[in-house]
Amino acid sequence: MINFPPHKSDDFMTAPIFETEKALNRVHNKKDLLERVIDIFVKSLMERKDVIERELNNENWETLATMAHSIKGSSWTIGAQRLGNIAYKMEKAADQKDLAFFRQLFEIFKTCVQQFIEFDKKL
Amino acid sequence: MKKQNIRFLIVEDDEMIRLIHKDFLKDLFPDAEIFEAENGAQGICHYFESHPNIILLDMMMPIMGGEAFLDILEEGHHCNILKDKPKIIVVTAIKDVKELMSIGKRFAVEAVISKPLVQNQLKSLLEDWIS
Numbered sequence: 001m002i003n004f005p006p007h008k009s010d011d012f013m014t015a016p017i018f019e020t021e022k023a024l025n026r027v028h029n030k031k032d033l034l035e036r037v038i039d040i041f042v043k044s045l046m047e048r049k050d051v052i053e054r055e056l057n058n059e060n061w062e063t064l065a066t067m068a069h070s071i072k073g074s075s076w077t078i079g080a081q082r083l084g085n086i087a088y089k090m091e092k093a094a095d096q097k098d099l100a101f102f103r104q105l106f107e108i109f110k111t112c113v114q115q116f117i118e119f120d121k122k123l
Numbered sequence: 124m125k126k127q128n129i130r131f132l133i134v135e136d137d138e139m140i141r142l143i144h145k146d147f148l149k150d151l152f153p154d155a156e157i158f159e160a161e162n163g164a165q166g167i168c169h170y171f172e173s174h175p176n177i178i179l180l181d182m183m184m185p186i187m188g189g190e191a192f193l194d195i196l197e198e199g200h201h202c203n204i205l206k207d208k209p210k211i212i213v214v215t216a217i218k219d220v221k222e223l224m225s226i227g228k229r230f231a232v233e234a235v236i237s238k239p240l241v242q243n244q245l246k247s248l249l250e251d252w253i254s
Contacts, residue, residue, distance in 0.1 A: 026143060026239070033146055040139040069183045073216035074137045077239040088218075 012085035017112070017119045022079035038120060041078050045071065045113060052090075052106060064102065065094035083112050124176060124253045129155040132175035134166035134192060135214070136184040140238075144179055144214075147242055151249065163187030167195055175209055177249070182215040182226065189213065189226075197230035210252060214240050 027033040048067045055063045068091035075084030086109045093102040129152055135141045141159050148157055158173045160166035164187040169175070182189035199205035211231045216238040217223060227235045234248055 026242075027146065028150065030146070033142075037139050037142060040142065044138065063185075066183055066185060069216060070137055073181075073238045074139050076216070077140055077143065 012082060012089060012108075015081040015085050017080065017082050017115050019079035019081060026077065026079065037078060041074055041080070042117065042120065044074065045083075045116075049110065049113060056103070056106065059097075059099065061094050061097050065091055068094055080116055083109070083116055086112055126152055126253055127154050129177065129253060130173055130175040131155055131157045132160065132166065132169050132173065132178045132209075133157065134160045134163060134169075134178060134184070134189065135181040136161050137181070140181075144240075147245070151246060152253065161186075163189060163192035163195075166192050170196070170209075174207060176207070177252070178209050178211045178231075180211055180213050182213060182217055189215070193229045193232070200230065212236060212245065212248065214238060214245075 023034055023037075024031070027037060048071055052064060052067050055067070068087045072084050072087035072091060075081070075087060086105060090102060090105045090109060093105055131148055131152075133141050133144050133148075135144065145157055145159065148155060156173070158169045158175060160169050162184045166178075166180070166187075170178075180189045180192060193211070196205065196209075200208065208231050210233045211229075213226050213232055213235045214237075215223070215226070215235065217226070218237070223235050223237075226232060236244055
């Protein structure tokens with residue numbers, strides 16, 4: 001059995017920062033679990049952002065692609081659609097070794113991370 | 124497969140996704156044993172130690188990815204070092220259709236599910252296998 005993925009990742013700036021209902025569904029409406037999940041998500045997001053910052057200077061495309069891929073997977077899982085969509089674009093840029101485009105996307109990504117953190121504080 | 128004898132192995136580098144998988148499996152099969160690995164190398168160690176019958180496998184992980192994990196398992200069976208064949212469900216954020224098709228043909232891979240995981244799909248799959 002192969003379940004093919006949806007392709008809705010082009011609209012990264014109009015996508016919602018966080019879909020609370022989707023996230024709650026993912027954890028079967030367990031609010032305490034959701035809190036733990038978001039804590040882990042934010043922690044790993046910051047760690048991965050630091051790794052990208054460092055490896056971008058080394059143009060370590062393999063690591064950059066892996067980091068973007070991981071961010072994409074976890075963001076979409078938790079309903080952080082905007083972050084997932086931008087990470088998807090970053091992964092593609094890393095695959096193509098497009099430094100200028102990757103740098104642009106990374107700047108947008110950092111803004112999106114801040115937006116997510118601000119949004120999380122209001123939850 | 125009997126509910127009482129189920130041993131799951133989750134091979135996934137993302138701590139958050141491991142937690143969500145684990146919680147979901149615990150709810151479905153409270154008596155099951157669940158083991159966790161952060162990459163393919165840890166997954167292989169757990170495989171030898173715990174003999175899981177169902178594996179949830181991510182593909183892109185640091186240190187050792189899912190591809191190498193499947194290579195080692197396949198080689199182990201080919202050389203008769205490993206006897207039991209687990210059921211492997213690949214849960215991946217890979218979006219390339221050709222790549223997904225080729226993963227689906229790999230040794231012991233019974234299903235390939237795209238992230239974000241639709242839990243109902245996983246549930247119906249597991250319920251078909253587990254009585």
